[in-house]
Amino acid sequence: MKTAERPNDETVIAEEDCKPPAKRPRRKAALKSEERIAEMTEVDDDVKKSPAKRSRRKKGGALKREESTAEEAGSSNLVMHDDGKKRHVGDSAPIPLDAMVNVMEFLPPRSLFNIALTCKSLRTMVTTKMVVQSALIHGGNAKRTMEELHELMSNHSIHVPSPLRLLRLANGKRCEFCFTSGTNHVRPGLGVFACWECVVSGTNNRWNSYNRHKRSSSIKLTKAWKTSWSRYSRKPIYRTILSFPRVASNGYSSNHYFWSEPRSDASGERIGPIVTWGDVDDLCGYYDDLKAAAAAREVAAAAAASNVDSATAFNAAADVAASASASNAAATENEEEEDEEEEEEEAPPSLTNGKWIEYYLTKNRNAPPKENYIEFNETFTSTVAIAERIHEEREELKKSKRDDKKQTKVAKVEKMLDDLKALIDEPFRERAIKTHGKEKYLRHGTSTSQCMSLETPFIGSLLQPYINSPSKMTKKAMREIAEKINVALALIEQLLQMDFLSDDVIFEAAAKTYIRECFPNVEALYACESSYPGNVNRMDDSFLALVQSDRFLGALCYLQRNDLSPILLVTEPSASLAEASKYLDEASLKTLANKAWNKKRSTSLFALRDSEDDTWAAEAFAAGHEFFSAAMAKIDSYGTWLEAEDKLDQEDSRKAVLNEMVKSWYFTDFMKEEDFDKVWEWVATSIVPRLSR
Numbered sequence: 089m090k091t092a093e094r095p096n097d098e099t100v101i102a103e104e105d106c107k108p109p110a111k112r113p114r115r116k117a118a119l120k121s122e123e124r125i126a127e128m129t130e131v132d133d134d135v136k137k138s139p140a141k142r143s144r145r146k147k148g149g150a151l152k153r154e155e156s157t158a159e160e161a162g163s164s165n166l167v168m169h170d171d172g173k174k175r176h177v178g179d180s181a182p183i184p185l186d187a188m189v190n191v192m193e194f195l196p197p198r199s200l201f202n203i204a205l206t207c208k209s210l211r212t213m214v215t216t217k218m219v220v221q222s223a224l225i226h227g228g229n230a231k232r233t234m235e236e237l238h239e240l241m242s243n244h245s246i247h248v249p250s251p252l253r254l255l256r257l258a259n260g261k262r263c264e265f266c267f268t269s270g271t272n273h274v275r276p277g278l279g280v281f282a283c284w285e286c287v288v289s290g291t292n293n294r295w296n297s298y299n300r301h302k303r304s305s306s307i308k309l310t311k312a313w314k315t316s317w318s319r320y321s322r323k324p325i326y327r328t329i330l331s332f333p334r335v336a337s338n339g340y341s342s343n344h345y346f347w348s349e350p351r352s353d354a355s356g357e358r359i360g361p362i363v364t365w366g367d368v369d370d371l372c373g374y375y376d377d378l379k380a381a382a383a384a385r386e387v388a389a390a391a392a393a394s395n396v397d398s399a400t401a402f403n404a405a406a407d408v409a410a411s412a413s414a415s416n417a418a419a420t421e422n423e424e425e426e427d428e429e430e431e432e433e434e435a436p437p438s439l440t441n442g443k444w445i446e447y448y449l450t451k452n453r454n455a456p457p458k459e460n461y462i463e464f465n466e467t468f469t470s471t472v473a474i475a476e477r478i479h480e481e482r483e484e485l486k487k488s489k490r491d492d493k494k495q496t497k498v499a500k501v502e503k504m505l506d507d508l509k510a511l512i513d514e515p516f517r518e519r520a521i522k523t524h525g526k527e528k529y530l531r532h533g534t535s536t537s538q539c540m541s542l543e544t545p546f547i548g549s550l551l552q553p554y555i556n557s558p559s560k561m562t563k564k565a566m567r568e569i570a571e572k573i574n575v576a577l578a579l580i581e582q583l584l585q586m587d588f589l590s591d592d593v594i595f596e597a598a599a600k601t602y603i604r605e606c607f608p609n610v611e612a613l614y615a616c617e618s619s620y621p622g623n624v625n626r627m628d629d630s631f632l633a634l635v636q637s638d639r640f641l642g643a644l645c646y647l648q649r650n651d652l653s654p655i656l657l658v659t660e661p662s663a664s665l666a667e668a669s670k671y672l673d674e675a676s677l678k679t680l681a682n683k684a685w686n687k688k689r690s691t692s693l694f695a696l697r698d699s700e701d702d703t704w705a706a707e708a709f710a711a712g713h714e715f716f717s718a719a720m721a722k723i724d725s726y727g728t729w730l731e732a733e734d735k736l737d738q739e740d741s742r743k744a745v746l747n748e749m750v751k752s753w754y755f756t757d758f759m760k761e762e763d764f765d766k767v768w769e770w771v772a773t774s775i776v777p778r779l780s781r
Contacts (some may be wrong), residue, residue, distance in 0.1 A: 189213050196226040197258040204255060211252065219254045220467040224475035227482075230258040231475070232273040238468045239276075240361075241461050245336035246279040247358040248460045257281055264353065265309065277338040278347065280360050282309055310345040311365040313337070319372075329371050332445050334455070336361035350453075362455045374448050494530055498539050500558035504566075508551075511570035516577055519614050520544055524623055543616050545628035547573055579635045580627070581610055588640050595709040598655040603644050613647065641702040652705065653685035653712070654678070662716040669720065671727045676747040680719055683755065684712040722759060723750070729764045735772075741779070748775050 183191070188210060192200060200222055204211045223230035237257070240246045249257065260281040263269045269283035278287070287309045313330075320326045329335060330344055337344040346365040353359050363371075449455035509521045523540045533539060538555055542548035550569050554561040584607060589596040607613055616623040626647045634643040645652060656662045657677060662684075666677045688708045723746055736742045749755060754770060761767050 185209055185213070193218055193221065195222060197222050197230045197255065201255050201259045204252065214251045214255060216251045216254060216463050217467045219251055219258060220464060221471050223258045224468070224471045225478055227475070227479055229272045233257050233260075234468060236274050236276050237279055238465065240279045240336060241464050241468075243333040243336070244456075244458050244461050245334045245363070246361050248456045248464070249279075249359070250357055253353065253355075253357055253359070254464075277336060277345075278309070278360055279336075280309070280351075308348055309351075309360075310338070311348040312343040312345055313365060313368055315342045315344065323372060325372055325375050326368070328442070329368055329445065332442055334445065334449060335363045335368075337363075358454075362449055362453055367453065370452075371445060371448060374452075375444060378444055490535070491530070493535070494533060494539065497558065498526055498530065501539055501555055504554060504558050504561050505551075508566055508570055511567065513574050513577065516610070516614070519611070520547055520573060520577060541624070543624050544614065545624055545626075546576065546632040549629055576632055576635070580613060583607075583613070583635070583640055583644060584610060586640075593706075594659055595655070595706050598659050599641070599652060599705070602652065602655050602658075603648075606648060607644070639702055641705060642699075645702075645705065651682065651685065652709075653681040655709070656681045656684060656712050656716055659709075659713070662713050665717060665720045669723075671723060671743050671746040672750060673743075673747055676750045680750050681712070681716060683750075684716040684719065687711050687715045719759060726758075726764055726767065730768075733768075735768060744779050745771055745775050748779065 188203075192203060192210075192213060195203065197219070200214070200219070204214050220234055223234045237246075237249070237254075241248070257274055260274075261270060262281075263271050263283035263286055264281040265286045266283060269285060271281055271283050274280060275282045275287060289308060314320075315326075315330075330337065337346050339345075346363065346368065347361040349364050349366070350358070351360050446455075450457075505521050505523065509517055512520060522543045524543060525538070526540045529537060529539045538552070540555065542551065548555075550572060554565070584604075586600050586603070589600040591597045591600070613627065614625050616625050626649075631643055631646050634640075634646055657666050662681070666672075666681075669677065672680065685708060688704070688711045727742055727746055730736055730742050730745070731739075736745065749758060749771065752775070754774070758767055
C-alpha cells in the first residue's frame with residue numbers, strides 16, 4: 089500500500105519561522121481607543137484635550153456607550169497654562185504669595201512652622217508679630233514660651249530672637265542642646281529651650297548646639313555667682329550690677345545663676361542672656377577704670393586751673409588758632425573724599441544712672457539696641473487682651489459643649505431607666521430604680537465620671553456599664569437585667585417572713601424579734617444611709633450573694649452590719665445581770681454587749697461572707713453571754729475594791745471611772761489583769777485626770 093510522502097520536519101519548521109504572525113481580530117475597545125488618540129492629536133497647540141477616560145465594561149464584556157457630547161466636553165476642559173501645567177478650566181488658580189501673608193496670620197504655631205518649611209519665599213514672610221500673635225491666641229506651651237520671653241525682652245536682657253527662631257521656640261518639644269530630654273517651654277530667666285540637666289549639670293557629655301565640631305568649654309549652661317564671696321561685700325558696685333535690668337540671672341538663696349558663656353544656635357544666631365558669668369567681674373573692673381579715669385581728670389583739671397597764668401593763656405590761644413588753621417587746610421584738601429569723616433571722641437559714660445553698663449554692653453558685648461525689642465514687646469502687649477478674650481470665649485464654648493454632652497448623656501440614661509422600669513414587677517418598681525447624683529454630675533462631673541448612681545447597689549452594679557455608655561444597652565440585655573432584678577426582689581421579699589427562724593430556740597426567737605423591730609416592712613430594707621458615693625442602702629452584691637445561697641439570717645445580719653448585740657441584753661443570763669448592774673449606765677451596757685458579741689472573730693463581715701452557713705450566730709450568742717457574765721462580775725469586783733481601798737471618795741466618781749473604762753481600749757487588758765493595783769495605776773494616770781477636766 090502506498091503512503092503519501094511527507095515533507096521533512098526541519099523544512100516545515102523553517103518555513104513557519106519565516107511566515108509573519110497572523111493578525112488577530114482587534115477588539116472594539118482597542119479600536120475605539122485608537123480613534124480617540126487620533127482625535128486628540130488634531131487639537132490646536134494652545135489648547136490641548138485631556139485623554140478620554142476608558143469606558144467601563146459591563147459584566148458581559150460589552151462596553152458602555154457614552155454620548156459623544158460628554159466626551160467632547162470632558163476633553164475640552166483641560167487647558168495648558170503658561171507655567172506648563174495642565175489644569176481644568178473650572179479649577180481655582182493658586183494663591184498669590186502676597187495673599188499668603190494674610191493666611192499665615194491666622195494659622196496656629198505648628199501649621200505656621202510647617203508652612204515656613206515649604207520654601208524660602210514663605211519662610212521670609214514669617215514675622216515676629218505673626219509668631220507672637222499665633223502663640224498667644226492659640227495658647228498652650230507656645231503661650232507660656234512667649235510669656236517667659238516677654239519678661240526677658242521687656243528688660244532687654246537677652247539677644248533678640250529672629251522670627252524663625254521664635255517660631256522654633258514656640259513649637260519646641262526637646263532640649264535644643266542635648267536633643268534628648270523633653271521640654272515644654274523655654275527655661276525661665278534664660279530664654280532658651282533647655283532641659284534642667286543641661287542647665288545645672290550638663291551630664292552625659294552633651295553636645296552644645298552652637299558648635300558642632302568641638303565640645304563647649306563649659307558643659308553647664310549656667311554658673312553660680314555667690315553673694316557670700318568677700319568681694320561682693322567689699323564692693324557695693326556688685327549690687328548695682330546684679331540689680332540692673334539688662335543683667336539676667338536666676339536668684340536662689342544666696343546664689344545668682346548666670347549664663348556661663350556666650351552661645352549661638354546651629355544657624356549661628358546669638359542666643360540666651362547678654363550678660364554672662366564672666367561679665368560680672370568685667371563690669372566691676374570697667375567701673376573701677378572709669379572711676380579712676382574720672383578722678384584723674386578731676387586732678388588734672390584742678391592742677392591746670394591753679395598753675396595757668398596769662399602767658400600760658402596767650403600761648404594756649406595761639407596754639408588753638410594754629411590748630412584751627414591747620415584743620416581748615418586739611419578739610420579743604422579732603423573735600424573731594426566724601427567717604428572719609430573724622431570720628432569725634434565720645435564722652436565717658438555717667439557713673440550714676442547705669443549708663444556705663446549700657447555703654448559696656450553695647451561696645452564690648454554687642455548688645456542689641458533697644459529699638460530691636462520694640463516689635464516683640466508692642467505685639468505682645470497689644471495681643472494679650474485679645475488672646476485672653478479669645479481664650480475665655482474658647483473655654484465658654486468648650487464648657488457649653490461639655491454641658492450639652494452631659495445633658496444628652498443624662499437624657500439617654502433616664503430614658504434607658506424608664507424603659508427598664510416598665511419591665512420590673514410591682515410594687516417596688518419605683519424604689520428599685522431610684523437614682524441620685526445627677527445634679528452633682530451636671531455641676532462638677534467629667535466625661536469619665538458616672539452621671540448617676542442607683543440607691544440599691546446590686547442593681548447599680550448590673551447597670552453600671554450601661555450607665556457609663558448608654559448606647560451599649562440592647563433590648564435583649566435590658567430583658568435579661570430586668571429578669572435578674574425581678575428574681576432578686578422576689579427573694580428579698582421572702583426575708584421578712586422569717587420562716588427560717590424558730591420560736592422554740594431562744595437565740596432564733598430573740599433574733600426574729602430584734603430583726604422585725606429593725607425592718608418592720610420591706611420598705612425599711614431600702615432605707616438609705618449617707619456614704620461617700622451618696623445615699624445608698626446596704627443591699628449590695630455581698631448581700632445578694634447571701635440571699636441567693638439561702639443564707640437569709642446572714643443576709644439580715646449583713647444589713648445590720650453583723651451586729652446582733654442588743655439581743656444579749658434581753659435574754660438570760662445577761663438581761664438579769666444588766667438590770668442588776670450597780671455601776672454601769674445604759675450606754676456602757678450596750679458597749680459591753682457589743683464587745684461581748686464581737687468576742688468571737690466569726691462575727692466580722694469578712695468571716696460572715698467566707699463562712700459556709702449561719703451557725704456562727706448561735707455560737708457568737710453563747711460566747712457573748714459567757715463574756716458578758718464574766719465582765720459584769722469583774723466590774724463589780726473592781727468597784728468593790730475601789731470602795732474598800734478608798735481610792736475614790738464618792739460613788740459617782742467610781743461609776744464614772746468604771747463606765748469610762750468599759751468604753752476605753754484598756755478594757756481587754758482589764759479583763760486579763762488580776763492585780764487591781766496595776767489597774768488603778770492606769771486609771772489614776774489616764775481616766776481620773778480626764779474626768780477631772
